[in-house]
Amino acid sequence: MNNRSFKRRCLSDKVFIILDYAILILLLVLVAYPLLYVVMASFSAGAASMTPYLIPKNFSMAGYQAVFQFKDIWTGYLNSLINMVLGTLISLAMTMLCAYPLSRQDFRPRNFIMILCMITMYFAGGMIPSYLNIKNLGLLNTRMALILPGALSVYNMIVTRTYLMTSIPGDIWESAQIDGCGNVRYLLSMIIPLSKPILAVIGLFYAVGLWNSYFDAMIYVSSRRDLYPLALVLREILVLESSNMDQLDVNTLLALEERRNVMKYAVIVVASVPVMAIYPFVQKFFVKGVMIGAVKG
Amino acid sequence: MKNNSVRKTKQARPSLAKDLKKNWSLYLMVAIPVAYLIIFKYIPMYGVQIAFRDYVPIQGISGSEWVGLKHFEKFISNYQFKTILWNTISISLYQLATFPLPIILAVLLNYVSREKFKKVVQMVSYAPHFISTVVMVGIIIQFLDARSGAVNMLISALGGTATNFLAYPEYFRHIYVWTGVWQSIGYSSIIYIAALSGVSSELHEAAIIDGANIFKRIWYVDVPTIRPTIVIMLIMQCGSILSVGYEKIYLMQNSLNLSQSEIISTYVYKQGIASSLPQYSYSTAIGLFVSVVNVILLIAVNQITKKLGDTSLF
Numbered sequence: 001m002n003n004r005s006f007k008r009r010c011l012s013d014k015v016f017i018i019l020d021y022a023i024l025i026l027l028l029v030l031v032a033y034p035l036l037y038v039v040m041a042s043f044s045a046g047a048a049s050m051t052p053y054l055i056p057k058n059f060s061m062a063g064y065q066a067v068f069q070f071k072d073i074w075t076g077y078l079n080s081l082i083n084m085v086l087g088t089l090i091s092l093a094m095t096m097l098c099a100y101p102l103s104r105q106d107f108r109p110r111n112f113i114m115i116l117c118m119i120t121m122y123f124a125g126g127m128i129p130s131y132l133n134i135k136n137l138g139l140l141n142t143r144m145a146l147i148l149p150g151a152l153s154v155y156n157m158i159v160t161r162t163y164l165m166t167s168i169p170g171d172i173w174e175s176a177q178i179d180g181c182g183n184v185r186y187l188l189s190m191i192i193p194l195s196k197p198i199l200a201v202i203g204l205f206y207a208v209g210l211w212n213s214y215f216d217a218m219i220y221v222s223s224r225r226d227l228y229p230l231a232l233v234l235r236e237i238l239v240l241e242s243s244n245m246d247q248l249d250v251n252t253l254l255a256l257e258e259r260r261n262v263m264k265y266a267v268i269v270v271a272s273v274p275v276m277a278i279y280p281f282v283q284k285f286f287v288k289g290v291m292i293g294a295v296k297g
Numbered sequence: 298m299k300n301n302s303v304r305k306t307k308q309a310r311p312s313l314a315k316d317l318k319k320n321w322s323l324y325l326m327v328a329i330p331v332a333y334l335i336i337f338k339y340i341p342m343y344g345v346q347i348a349f350r351d352y353v354p355i356q357g358i359s360g361s362e363w364v365g366l367k368h369f370e371k372f373i374s375n376y377q378f379k380t381i382l383w384n385t386i387s388i389s390l391y392q393l394a395t396f397p398l399p400i401i402l403a404v405l406l407n408y409v410s411r412e413k414f415k416k417v418v419q420m421v422s423y424a425p426h427f428i429s430t431v432v433m434v435g436i437i438i439q440f441l442d443a444r445s446g447a448v449n450m451l452i453s454a455l456g457g458t459a460t461n462f463l464a465y466p467e468y469f470r471h472i473y474v475w476t477g478v479w480q481s482i483g484y485s486s487i488i489y490i491a492a493l494s495g496v497s498s499e500l501h502e503a504a505i506i507d508g509a510n511i512f513k514r515i516w517y518v519d520v521p522t523i524r525p526t527i528v529i530m531l532i533m534q535c536g537s538i539l540s541v542g543y544e545k546i547y548l549m550q551n552s553l554n555l556s557q558s559e560i561i562s563t564y565v566y567k568q569g570i571a572s573s574l575p576q577y578s579y580s581t582a583i584g585l586f587v588s589v590v591n592v593i594l595l596i597a598v599n600q601i602t603k604k605l606g607d608t609s610l611f
Contacts, residue, residue, distance in 0.1 A: 016511045020405050021388055054596035089397040101323040108316045120334060125341025126584035128577055132469050133341045149337055152330055183322040212429030215544045219570055231431045238435030239548050261445050268432050275427045282416050
């Protein structure tokens with residue numbers, strides 16, 4: 001909006017602008033402070049050595065040393081990476097295979113299939129029938145149980161379809177057809193290269209979802225520790241602390257707890273690095289994705 | 298999907314067989330996702346009927362005995378029913394009450410003229426959205442720790458007494474909702490920021506000439522323009538009142554706060570999967586109960602907004 005440069009402002013507008021900035025700065029602090037605190041605490045010798053100014057009294061890498069020795073974390077890391085890459089590729093393929101035919105005006109069953117897809121957005125079997133289904137399919141305790149149930153998000157598919165219908169002119173298909181180009185070749189050499197922006201957006205949606213999910217893993221691979229994704233390992237470390245330390249005397253106990261706390265902060269940082277590191281670069285894509293979705297409603 | 302109905306009217310539709318022959322590759326493509334939907338979405342939907350049966354795995358779905366509404370009655374007469382339902386609804390409504398916050402943030406950002414400052418606020422406030430649920434709950438637990446948590450250290454420094462907040466049921470919903478706001482306020486505001494960017498600047502100019510101050514412009518220019526977006530988001534939230542974010546709540550639960558933190562979905566998980574004697578039919582019935590209530594609410598809210606002359610979802 002370019003109407004803000006009006007020179008004369010009335011008093012209430014001035015008050016508003018001052019309040020506006022004040023609230024936003026407050027918000028900035030409220031959001032950023034805990035994030036920075038976590039990072040700084042992971043470099044401290046213990047939460048007790050943290051000062052309110054975010055600079056630890058004793059700088060220490062002990063937390064990270066403990067994390068690097070924790071084998072489960074690295075197995076989890078690897079599993080999460082595999083799930084994320086494999087799952088995103090499968091999801092993108094699935095989404096494209098659905099969105100492209102449905103974006104074609106001349107594809108006869110498009111309305112019928114569209115309804116078939118949309119029904120699943122509003123009705124679902126629920127937790128137990130889905131679990132039993134995976135069990136009956138023999139997928140329980142396999143990696144596929146973590147990847148397949150969410151392989152196609154109808155919402156993402158509709159967003160993609162909208163993009164294909166609005167951003168790629170139909171004339172291209174007509175001239176390609178005249179040149180003897182078939183559907184498959186058209187999809188591979190025209191549609192996919194032309195829809196890179198949308199593939200980036202929904203690819204990121206899928207990837208972040210796969211990286212962060214823990215509930216599916218808890219349900220579907222509970223008895224295969226070697227398949228535990230990072231999120232599930234984190235749950236054990238951060239949430240379910242095993243506390244069989246009753247026999248120790250108070251001082252040892254406190255020291256041990258301090259060390260565990262620092263390690264937890266380090267774990268939090270290590271686990272969030274992949275997503276947080278790419279986030280500033282892809283932020284624009286996310287915003288775009290939300291907007292395309294919003295336009296469609 | 299309005300363009301669905303736009304068809305070339307003159308051209309007669311080819312018969313299905315002809316179309317199949319001509320566009321066989323399109324059918325082949327779409328067959329894969331359709332097969333996926335049938336296997337992973339529609340078969341579980343068919344499986345919902347075990348809510349009305351006494352499901353025994355060996356006998357299969359259709360082989361198990363039909364018992365009608367037995368499991369629903371069992372749930373409703375359960376001594377925990379009222380507590381769980383109330384916990385679910387109260388947490389959900391509390392969360393719904395924070396619904397305007399992202400809108401307010403979007404409006405505030407809209408009147409910031411320093412682009413750089415705006416970018417920084419957006420960038421920082423979106424960041425928590427990308428923290429995973431497990432890590433988020435880990436942070437909550439660490440911060441609220443009675444001895445070494447940042448919050449309690451601050452309280453002690455200010456002369457208060459440290460409290461193990463997660464051990465007190467009465468604090469649970471506040472912690473859940475406000476950490477949720479912390480995590481999602483920025484990201485949820487994106488959609489409103491997008492909608493606000495569509496407000497025509499001519500309207501604002503006209504309003505300024507007419508002597509409207511910013512408050513008036515927000516109320517009479519901005520809000521009416523983004524109203525459809527607000528209504529749609531509101532309907533969608535109302536449609537999921539009985540399914541609050543169980544992934545986060547499950548992790549925040551402990552034996553001390555369970556009296557206010559047990560919600561329907563976590564109860565379903567505990568009865569149906571985590572239990573050593575899983576009650577498949579019983580927990581499916583509860584899940585179905587939730588879905589039905591959600592759909593009813595969605596339709597009801599949708600009808601109300603339609604009556605009020607506003608946007609509706611369908």
